[in-house]
Amino acid sequence: MLSNIGVPGLVLIIVLALIVFGPKKLPELGRAVGQTLGEFKKSARELTGDVVEEINEVKKEVVKSK
Numbered sequence: 001m002l003s004n005i006g007v008p009g010l011v012l013i014i015v016l017a018l019i020v021f022g023p024k025k026l027p028e029l030g031r032a033v034g035q036t037l038g039e040f041k042k043s044a045r046e047l048t049g050d051v052v053e054e055i056n057e058v059k060k061e062v063v064k065s066k
Contacts, residue, residue, distance in 0.1 A: 005013075021029055 017026060017029075
């Protein structure tokens with residue numbers, strides 16, 4: 001979906017963001033979005049790690065029971 005934007009679309013989005021939020025507020029907004037994405041990635045990694053640990057524990061129990 002986002003791969004269809006292209007350079008002209010990206011420029012239009014940036015210009016609209018500058019008009020709506022202003023040049024002073026835009027860096028703060030970008031920083032907040034970056035932090036949110038970072039926290040989301042961290043949570044996703046932790047969740048994936050927990051699931052992998054659970055799967056490994058179940059595999060060990062299955063191997064022990066054989």
